[in-house]
Amino acid sequence: MHGHSIHYSQHLKDLERACRWFGVSKGRSLRYRGLIEEFFRQDKRTREHVLVYNESFEITELYRLWEAHVARFRGLKERMRNCLEKGPILREDERENPVTNRWRDHLFEYFLAGKLINGSVPVVVVDGIVAEGESSSEDADILFRFNERICDIECKRPRKHGRLLERVKEARNQIQKTHQERRQGLLAIDCSLFITELGHPFKATSEDELRLQIHHVFETELKPVVASHLDASVLGVLLYVRLLARTQVHQSSIHTLRGEPYTSWQLRTVQNFTLISDSILGRYVLNCLAQFSETSILRIHPKVGSLDSIQA
Numbered sequence: 001m002h003g004h005s006i007h008y009s010q011h012l013k014d015l016e017r018a019c020r021w022f023g024v025s026k027g028r029s030l031r032y033r034g035l036i037e038e039f040f041r042q043d044k045r046t047r048e049h050v051l052v053y054n055e056s057f058e059i060t061e062l063y064r065l066w067e068a069h070v071a072r073f074r075g076l077k078e079r080m081r082n083c084l085e086k087g088p089i090l091r092e093d094e095r096e097n098p099v100t101n102r103w104r105d106h107l108f109e110y111f112l113a114g115k116l117i118n119g120s121v122p123v124v125v126v127d128g129i130v131a132e133g134e135s136s137s138e139d140a141d142i143l144f145r146f147n148e149r150i151c152d153i154e155c156k157r158p159r160k161h162g163r164l165l166e167r168v169k170e171a172r173n174q175i176q177k178t179h180q181e182r183r184q185g186l187l188a189i190d191c192s193l194f195i196t197e198l199g200h201p202f203k204a205t206s207e208d209e210l211r212l213q214i215h216h217v218f219e220t221e222l223k224p225v226v227a228s229h230l231d232a233s234v235l236g237v238l239l240y241v242r243l244l245a246r247t248q249v250h251q252s253s254i255h256t257l258r259g260e261p262y263t264s265w266q267l268r269t270v271q272n273f274t275l276i277s278d279s280i281l282g283r284y285v286l287n288c289l290a291q292f293s294e295t296s297i298l299r300i301h302p303k304v305g306s307l308d309s310i311q312a
C-alpha cells in the first residue's frame with residue numbers, strides 16, 4: 001500500500017514544476033492548483049475541491065517517473081502534455097466515449113511504462129513510440145524485453161465493473177494476435193473508476209485495514225472475472241487502483257453527545273498493484289515494480305490464480 005500525504009504547499013510546488021516541465025498551457029491541469037488552494041485556504045468543500053487533490057498526483061507522479069527517461073522516446077513528452085490538457089476536471093466525470101476518454105487511457109499506459117522503466121525493466125515501445133536504440137514495427141501499448149524475448153502489456157481502463165470482462169477479452173485478443181509469433185504478455189487493468197462508488201473515498205482506521213478493504217474487492221469482484229482468461233499467451237493480469245481514501249489520524253478521549261470519540265481523518269491518495277498470475281513473467285514484472293517502490297510482496301493465496309499485492 002502506498003499513500004501520498006505530503007504537505008499541500010509542497011505538493012503545489014511539485015505540481016507547478018511538473019506542469020512547467022510538460023509545457024502545459026491550458027486545460028484541466030492548470031485548474032488543479034486553484035482548486036487545491038481553495039480547499040486548504042478557504043475551506044471550500046465542493047465535489048471538485050475534495051477529489052481534485054487525488055487527480056493532481058497523476059501529474060506529479062508522471063513527472064517524477066519520466067523526467068530522466070522521456071528523451072529516449074521521441075515525441076512522447078508532447079503526447080503526455082496533450083493528455084494532461086484534455087478531458088474533464090475529474091475522471092469521475094468521464095462518459096462512455098472513447099474519443100474524449102482516450103487522454104486518461106493513454107496516461108495509464110505512460111504511468112505504468114514509467115514505473116517499469118524506473119524498476120529497470122527494458123521497455124522497448126510505449127504507445128507505439130520506439131525507444132532510442134531499439135527497433136520495432138509494433139504499435140503496442142507497452143513492449144519490453146524478458147529473457148531475450150519481446151513481451152506485451154495491453155492496458156485497459158473500464159469505467160464500469162460491468163465492462164470489465166469486455167475489456168479483458170479485448171486486451172487478450174490483442175495479445176493473442178501476436179502469439180503466432182511466440183509473443184506472450186500481460187493485461188494491465190486500471191480499476192480506479194469502479195472499485196468504489198464514484199466520489200466516495202474508502203475509510204479506515206489504519207493502512208492495514210485499508211489494504212484489506214482493497215484486497216477484498218479484488219478477491220471477490222475482480223479475480224473471478226479475469227483469472228479464467230489466463231492462457232498460453234496471457235500469462236497474468238496486473239490490476240491497478242488509485243483512489244482517495246480517509247485514514248484515521250487521531251482519536252480524542254473527549255466524546256460527542258452520542259458517546260462517540262472525536263476523530264480526526266486525513267484524505268490521502270492511495271495506489272495499489274495486484275497481480276493475478278503464477279507465471280515467471282508476471283512475477284518478474286511485479287518484482288521490478290516492487291524494487292522501484294522498495295516494498296514487499298503480499299501473497300493472499302499461494303496457488304495458481306493467486307493474488308499478490310505490492311505498494312505502488
